[in-house]
């Protein structure tokens with residue numbers, strides 16, 4: 006590793022000028038105006054120097070060593086974000102030109118990275134609209150490329166990105182594919198539910214990053230987590246063309262969590278909260294839960310699809326038996342292909 010910053014004063018000064026970025030964003034960096042650091046053993050370690058263009062093999066090596074974020078000077082971050090936005094617009098506008106698998110995977114990766122920028126700057130209108138438009142194009146593209154949906158889902162799952170940026174896209178792909186398979190919804194409805202599902206966690210930026218990966222949150226932290234759905238609603242209301250119904254789905258997208266908690270703690274008391282939310286909210290929430298339950302977190306192993314479906318059955322099968330059966334059939338095929 007090159008040049009560690011050793012004195013506490015140097016460290017403090019440096020910390021003020023740096024911001025974390027997802028390591029994948031380094032692929033979009035040109036010539037660096039300032040060094041890039043890794044936070045290791047309590048010190049900033051310089052990994053790329055001023056004037057250097059970060060080497061792709063070195064970035065790949067860091068990723069395979071489980072490095073997820075690096076620290077970059079604010080002036081370089083601005084240019085990475087500009088690069089990211091223009092690459093995203095370019096690729097999502099020309100998704101159907103060339104190889105759809107390659108285009109789709111690239112676009113999804115760029116969108117996930119852009120979503121991270123949005124979490125950090127949720128009030129940036131331009132950034133939000135660019136993401137919104139890219140999502141609209143992506144929704145149409147995914148619907149036209151049904152056969153590739155499960156490939157895109159598994160490609161994304163292999164990225165070494167944080168779950169907060171992977172889960173919205175993965176659950177939205179799953180949701181879109183399932184809605185399409187049921188033939189119960191018009192194309193337009195599927196598109197809007199896809200957007201709703203994707204944007205539902207945009208308020209997650211209120212949660213400090215060190216809280217994501219820990220087991221056993223305090224009551225206050227749990228409240229903060231629960232509040233992200235309302236914050237997403239606040240951020241989006243009046244800024245993007247979503248209907249009242251879509252905004253309400255976003256605001257309540259964790260409404261099944263209490264039911265899941267009761268199931269896990271074997272509490273058999275019945276509540277009537279469910280039907281008030283309707284099938285659209287239920288499916289958005291279920292897709293989100295399925296992705297969450299089947300993925301591994303630093304503090305727990307992921308469940309199998311079968312185990313997760315068993316929990317989903319207990320949550321929704323009484324109210325929505327037909328939809329639940331359709332979901333089982335759909336997922337069997339989705340995870341086999």
Ligand SMILES: [Fe+2]
Pocket residue numbers: 205206233234258259
């Ligand atoms: Fe959420």
